[in-house]
Amino acid sequence: MPELPEVETIVRGLASCILNKVIAHVDVNLPRMVTPAPPLFEAMLRGQTLRACERRAKYIVFTLDHGYQLIVHLRMTGRFMYAQADDAAPPYSHVHFRFTDGTQLFFADTRTFGRMRIVEPDEAWAAGLGVEPLSPEFTxxxxxxxxxxxxxxxxxxxxxxxxxxxxxxxxxxxxxxxxxxxxxxxxxxxxxxxxxxxxxxxxxxxxxxxxxxxxxxxxxxxxxxxxxxxxxxxxxxxxxxxxxxxxxxxxxxxxxxxxxxxxxxxxxxxx
DNA sequence: AGGCGTACCTGAGGGC
DNA sequence: TGCCCTCAGGTACGCC
CATH class of the missing domain: 1.10.8.50 (Helicase, Ruva Protein; domain 3)
Structure with missing residues (x-):
């Protein structure tokens, strides 16, 4: 699905919806999508506040209280859906976040190529990525x-x-x-x-x-x-x-x- | 090192 | 109608 402009649009929208919300609960229905494997994945996110939501290349990067980051790649059909407290899960919802205010965030993905990974604060997860085409470095x-x-x-x-x-x-x-x-x-x-x-x-x-x-x-x-x-x-x-x-x-x-x-x-x- | 083919999945749409 | 084929915004991996 998404290239740089789509991911940038998603990130801006997410930032306006969920920044500084506290994760009350996480449910993974498709374990191969996430690293580390559940239940550790859920445990590392539970109770954390989303302090930042940014884009690097086609990746979405959430920064958490403890300094770890949640890195998401949407691949072809991955999609985040922000929802109110009593909204039902969309089709192909594989990861579900509920915040302490009751609002929800679903990660839906028809083709299930999307991936989420929790990385350590100093982990060089983007080391293999090239230059950002809209940055000053790209001359x-x-x-x-x-x-x-x-x-x-x-x-x-x-x-x-x-x-x-x-x-x-x-x-x-x-x-x-x-x-x-x-x-x-x-x-x-x-x-x-x-x-x-x-x-x-x-x-x-x-x-x-x-x-x-x-x-x-x-x-x-x-x-x-x-x-x-x-x-x-x-x-x-x-x-x-x-x-x-x-x-x-x-x-x-x-x-x-x-x-x-x-x-x-x-x-x-x-x- | 770098380039190529395949694998991973499901659904939509066209041809017959 | 329905079957079968191709195609889809992406990347990882193995092979040469």
Whole structure:
């Protein structure tokens, strides 16, 4: 389901709903989703206050009183749902939190790929993640250094979270279209102008998507059940056979497969 | 080291 | 109607 803009939207919504609430009770219905295994997982959360709710890449990071953190990855269909005291559990609810004021937080996930993990205060759980694409550290020069010498297709490179962390299939396709770069171009072969265009396109696409509260291509809704709006302005993702939206291009969007992922692009203006 | 294929799951949608 | 196939916003792991 979610890439950086969707996770950012979820985190902002959660922060407004649950910050400083005290966890009264936790129930895990699908043990393989959580680490450590229940019942320790529940015990480590019970009685804790949620002191922070932040995003790193596509991860949601809750900081607890005792300094441990709860790290959540939604993978494809994971979803947080904030609910009032007497609301029933949604379908596919696998982890249930109840706060001392009676309100609830459900973690629902149709495909059950989502994962939650409690990490120690000084644990380097994010050590393998690349740079945040909207941070000051992500400069054109930084992008150059990361791409240098790589033969892997630029789209595959963008999806690799060890280099830049937070971009997924939708925004990789959209940014490459905006920068007029063919998805199969070897990352190390990008000319300086193309690298600069890609850098600008990535930041622009991600910022616009956050502003529109993410993309609801199929399932995605935020913690309050609201859909995003970016699906209404997608240029290429999922638009196989349609005309390229670039003025006077005249090409049409095709779908190919790169790194086992659907890839939408315009052969005419992306080179 | 880096790139590729497969595995993990369920549901939606298209073709026949 | 219903069966069968493909596809889906992601990552981990094993193999070369």
């Amino acid at each position: 054109v020069n930084a992008l150059h250094a990361l791409c240098k010498g790589r033969t892997t297709p630029i789209k595959t490179f963008l999806l690799d979270q060890r280099h830049i962390a937070g971009i997924g299939n939708i925004y990789a396709c959209e940014a490459l279209w905006q920068a007029r770069i063919a998805p199969s171009t070897p990352a190390g072969n990008l000319k300086p102008a193309a690298r600069a265009a890609l850098h600008a396109a990535l930041q622009d696409v991600l910022e616009r998507a956050i502003h529109m509260r993410g993309t609801s291509a199929r399932d995605y809704v935020d913690a309050e059940g609201l859909k995003g709006g970016f699906q209404n302005v997608l240029t290429v993702y999922g638009r196989h056979g349609q005309a390229c939206p670039r003025p006077r291009c005249g090409g049409s969007i095709e779908r190919s497969v790169l790194a086992q992922r659907g890839t939408w692009w315009c052969r005419r203006c992306q080179r």
